[in-house]
Every structure is written in C-alpha cells, then in structure tokens.
Amino acid sequence: MGQGQQETVTTSLAGAVSEEISASLAPVDAELDRRYPGDPGTRQPVHTVYIPGDAFDADTIRSWGDRALAALDEHAPDAASFAACLGLSQDLAEPVYARVRAKLEREPIEDLRVDFEDGYGPRPDAEEDSTAARAARLIAEASAKGTAAPYMGIRMKCMEAAVRDRGIRTLDIFLTGLMENGGLPDGLVLTLPKVTYPEQVTAMVRLLEAFERARGLDAGRLGFEIQIETSQSILATDGTATVARMIQAARGRATGLHYGTFDYSACLGVSAAYQASDHPAADHAKAIMQVAAAGTGVRVSDGSTNVLPVGPTEQVHDAWRLHYGLTRRALSRAYYQGWDMHPGHIPTRYAAVFAFYREGFAQAAERLARYANRAGGDVMDEPATAKALSGYLLRGLDCGALDLAEVTGATGLDRAALEGFATPRRGDLTASGQERQRPARGGPGA
Numbered sequence: 001m002g003q004g005q006q007e008t009v010t011t012s013l014a015g016a017v018s019e020e021i022s023a024s025l026a027p028v029d030a031e032l033d034r035r036y037p038g039d040p041g042t043r044q045p046v047h048t049v050y051i052p053g054d055a056f057d058a059d060t061i062r063s064w065g066d067r068a069l070a071a072l073d074e075h076a077p078d079a080a081s082f083a084a085c086l087g088l089s090q091d092l093a094e095p096v097y098a099r100v101r102a103k104l105e106r107e108p109i110e111d112l113r114v115d116f117e118d119g120y121g122p123r124p125d126a127e128e129d130s131t132a133a134r135a136a137r138l139i140a141e142a143s144a145k146g147t148a149a150p151y152m153g154i155r156m157k158c159m160e161a162a163v164r165d166r167g168i169r170t171l172d173i174f175l176t177g178l179m180e181n182g183g184l185p186d187g188l189v190l191t192l193p194k195v196t197y198p199e200q201v202t203a204m205v206r207l208l209e210a211f212e213r214a215r216g217l218d219a220g221r222l223g224f225e226i227q228i229e230t231s232q233s234i235l236a237t238d239g240t241a242t243v244a245r246m247i248q249a250a251r252g253r254a255t256g257l258h259y260g261t262f263d264y265s266a267c268l269g270v271s272a273a274y275q276a277s278d279h280p281a282a283d284h285a286k287a288i289m290q291v292a293a294a295g296t297g298v299r300v301s302d303g304s305t306n307v308l309p310v311g312p313t314e315q316v317h318d319a320w321r322l323h324y325g326l327t328r329r330a331l332s333r334a335y336y337q338g339w340d341m342h343p344g345h346i347p348t349r350y351a352a353v354f355a356f357y358r359e360g361f362a363q364a365a366e367r368l369a370r371y372a373n374r375a376g377g378d379v380m381d382e383p384a385t386a387k388a389l390s391g392y393l394l395r396g397l398d399c400g401a402l403d404l405a406e407v408t409g410a411t412g413l414d415r416a417a418l419e420g421f422a423t424p425r426r427g428d429l430t431a432s433g434q435e436r437q438r439p440a441r442g443g444p445g446a
Helices: 015-035 060-075 079-086 090-106 125-145 164-180 198-215 242-249 261-267 280-293 313-332 343-372 383-399 404-411 415-422
Strands: 047-052 111-115 151-155 188-192 224-228 254-259 299-301 338-340
Touching: 060 079, 060 090, 060 313, 060 343, 079 090, 079 313, 079 343, 090 343, 111 188, 125 151, 125 164, 151 164, 164 198, 188 198, 188 254, 198 224, 198 242, 224 242, 242 254, 242 280, 254 280, 261 280, 280 299, 313 338, 313 343, 338 343, 343 383, 343 404, 343 415, 383 404, 383 415, 404 415
Parallel strands: 047 111, 047 338, 111 151, 151 188, 188 224, 224 254, 254 299
Antiparallel strands: none
C-alpha cells in the first residue's frame, strides 16, 4: 500500500461503551477541575519582605532600595567585584550587575507584608488599631500614586485562642481602611501564620466571607497565604498530610504556602545554629508542601536566612555568598519565592534570580522554538516540557531577568503565545498532541 493511501479502520466496541465510561467518570472529571485547576498564570513575586507594622511608612520601599544600592556601592561598587564575591561567570557579571542596580532603582521590593505577628509583638489594643488603620491608608495611597509594590498586604496574628480576637480585629480594621480609601487594590495579599489545623483555615474562610458580605464584595474576592511553621501542619496525628487538607479547606482562596524556617525548625527541636532553609527537616517539609500544592494553583515559597549582610566588607561578602547560594538552591528545586529580612539581602536575591534565568535562557529558548515549530533536535520534548520551558521564560520576564524583545527574538513567540504554552487547559490537545493556547490571565491581583 502506498504511503498516501488511507488505511481501512475497523473497531470492535460500540459507541455506547465510550459513553458509559465517560458518564461513570464525570464526577472524577468535575473533581479534577475543582481540586486541580492548574497554575493561575499570574506573576509570582521572587520574594516577600516583612516590615513590622510600627516600622512601615510611606518611604519604606524606596528606603530599602536606597539602602540596598548603598550596600552595593560600599561592598561591591562594580560588576567585577560583585561577580568575584558570588562566583558569577565573566559573561554574566556585567548584565547581572546592571540589572540588579536597575531593579533596585525601579522596583526594589516585589512583595511587601506589613507584619502584625512575630515582627510586631504584643502592643496595647489602641496602638495596634491605629497601626492597622495607618497601614491601610499608606498602602491605598501608594496604590493610587503608582508607588506600591506589585504585591502588598499584612500578616495578621494567627487563629490560636490567645491572639485570635486581636488578629481578626486587625484584619477587619485593615480591610475596612482599604475600602474606605478607594477599595481593595490589585495585588492585595493576606497572610495567616502558624496554621496547625485545617479548621483554622476554615475559620479564615468564614472570616473573609463575612467581610465580603458586609462590604458587598464579590464572593471569593479575598484570598490568603498559609504559613507552614509547625510539624502538625505537615503530618497530622493520623498520619495524613495536613497541608493538603488545608489547601482544600481554603475552598479556592489559598494563594500560597510559605515555609517558616525558624518556627518550623524549632518545633522539631533543631538547634539554633542549624536552623536553615537547607536543613534536611526543611527540605522534607517543603517537599511535602510542593507535592500537596502541585496542580492546585497554590504557590510554594521558601523561607529566609537570619544571617544579615552587615559589618565590614568581608563579613558582608560571607553573608551575600550564603544568601546567594541558598536562593540558587531553592530555584533549582522549583521554589521560586523566598523571604528577605534585610535590605542587604535584596542585591543577592536579584543576582541569584537573574543569573538563574540568564544562564538557562539560550537553551530554553532554543528548545521551545524547536517544539513550537515542530523542528528536530538532540532533545525530544513533550508538551509538559514545553509548559516548563515557557513558564521558565515568563518568570524571567516578570522579574526583569529577561527582556521581551530578546525572548521573542530567540523563540519567535510573543508573550501571549508563551502564556498559552505555560498554562494549557487540562486535556485540551490538538490532533498532534500539542496543547492549544488559551487566553492569558491577568497580572497581579487577578
């Protein structure tokens, strides 16, 4: 038979068989769509900066950027010295250093949380009331002026009995203040700390539902992050993974799982000198978080280091190398976000992120271009790999490591096409097995 001739196709099963199977699996299909909607396709910040409520003011973001630039001026005044400190290759030294300085000028903080928990401590009620109202006003003003970070919000106190009422009141004052000062801004993020039981997540959902009803907001407008800081949040008394139950208890409102390095380590009895984000106990917890969150649309964030880059240059360089190494380690493990505790951490956060995306840019772009054009090569990529490749490039674009012109030039794909590969619909395949592209979702706060 010639190559162009059609084969005779025969089947043995009646069409009703397929229909019956589809009908029997309809509940499973619905469950998959509900529990595993996939990544939301929105920007994920590369870090979260926590600022105590009483220390947060209108100049905080610019002040952190200026202090980070001053640290570079003092301890790494040029690309060569910065590269030598961090071990950057010669070809990356100048572009990474230039992009770090530009980022510190343009957008020094991607995600800021005004802290009313550990970083704030117990205060008289009247003082915390006033501080929460002030935080709302300052964030609303920054949003109106265009000077806000892409993501901003507060970390309230937890749902444990001793501080529950105080946390609820602070959140109410903060959200009410935003509503009274122009409405909820894009990129609003709320963080619930020290979550131990799924019922505490359910309580947070009820709280947000009540506020939405009280203020006439659309149902589901308010989401929140869950901080994983206790052993019980990873493994319940019955042996189940509590964190997976927490995600479901959030009923679609959970946006992130944030690992609390020091609380979690202390909970397990890890000595203070060994409490770090690369400790085996930390790796175990984050691996459980990552598996529980996969496909749900909930993002996982690494924790922080408490080794601050302060003092003489040699000491600062040691702290920078530690922070850079921990950040690169996290990125290689697909933890694309972490916490930063000091302005001096920001240069190495961005250096690590920019180097990570620029190092792999050429290969990722080439592989994605071959896949998109159905061209051959020395690596046979599948749709899932194309999803990972495009997601990698989009993350590089979002943080400023890559420019759209260079990505489009190398791949032949614009941002909409990249987003189509990165967030395909479940099971939506063309006849050739390639995912169809879908419209891109919104940016921060979508």
